[in-house]
Amino acid sequence: MGGWIGPRIRFKCLLCGECCRFYWVPLTHVDVRRIVERTGLRPLQFAGEVPKPKVGDWGIPAFLLSDGVEHYLVLKKRVDGFCIFIKREGLSFACSIYDSRPTTCVFYPFVYARDGGVVRFEVVEAARDFCPGLGRGRAKGFDAEFAAALAHDEALAQYRELVNRWNRLVAAGAVEATLEGFLGYITNF
Ligand code: SF4
Ligand code: SF4
Numbered sequence: 001m002g003g004w005i006g007p008r009i010r011f012k013c014l015l016c017g018e019c020c021r022f023y024w025v026p027l028t029h030v031d032v033r034r035i036v037e038r039t040g041l042r043p044l045q046f047a048g049e050v051p052k053p054k055v056g057d058w059g060i061p062a063f064l065l066s067d068g069v070e071h072y073l074v075l076k077k078r079v080d081g082f083c084i085f086i087k088r089e090g091l092s093f094a095c096s097i098y099d100s101r102p103t104t105c106v107f108y109p110f111v112y113a114r115d116g117g118v119v120r121f122e123v124v125e126a127a128r129d130f131c132p133g134l135g136r137g138r139a140k141g142f143d144a145e146f147a148a149a150l151a152h153d154e155a156l157a158q159y160r161e162l163v164n165r166w167n168r169l170v171a172a173g174a175v176e177a178t179l180e181g182f183l184g185y186i187t188n189f
Contacts, residue, residue: 002117012137017093038100
């Protein structure tokens with residue numbers, strides 16, 4: 001059943017770290033729980049938010065806070081713009097939570113779309129001029145990403161339900177609409 005279709009392209013991450021500096025990395029409840037288990041950190045130590053009106057529509061669930069606008073859940077950044085989990089190793093940049101990194105990081109510099117049972121991968125348009133690993137290394141296969149995409153779709157559907165429920169509770173004034181409250185809600189339901 002199903003399978004993947006992907007671009008005929010070579011790719012090898014050169015650990016330049018640019019994607020870990022340039023982008024906000026969105027999280028789901030599954031990402032948050034996995035990182036907590038791996039690191040022992042509290043969610044508030046690594047998860048932050050960006051207001052949707054500021055960054056535009058990413059097409060993923062956004063949760064209400066007490067300021068009355070919707071927010072996306074993201075990994076926090078350091079003051080220099082890098083993700084807080086980046087780790088410098090000589091001239092390279094490595095991920096300190098590589099095996100537990102958010103699913104979005106697993107796919108980069110590719111994105112996927114579902115077409116029935118088939119998962120179609122393509123290069124992130126902005127990455128063509130941005131990611132020096134494209135065109136390097138071996139021909140890219142997507143077996144691991146295919147499994148991750150199926151799991152991520154399930155996680156996103158659950159996360160959407162959680163966010164919808166949270167937003168209804170906020171609208172009813174039934175919860176304290178803080179980031180800490182939201183993180184507690186999505187990790188303890
Ligand atoms: S921009 Fe490309 S080469 Fe650089 S760290 Fe990200 S995936 Fe790797
Ligand atoms: S979690 Fe790891 S791979 Fe993802 S942005 Fe942070 S340092 Fe980069």
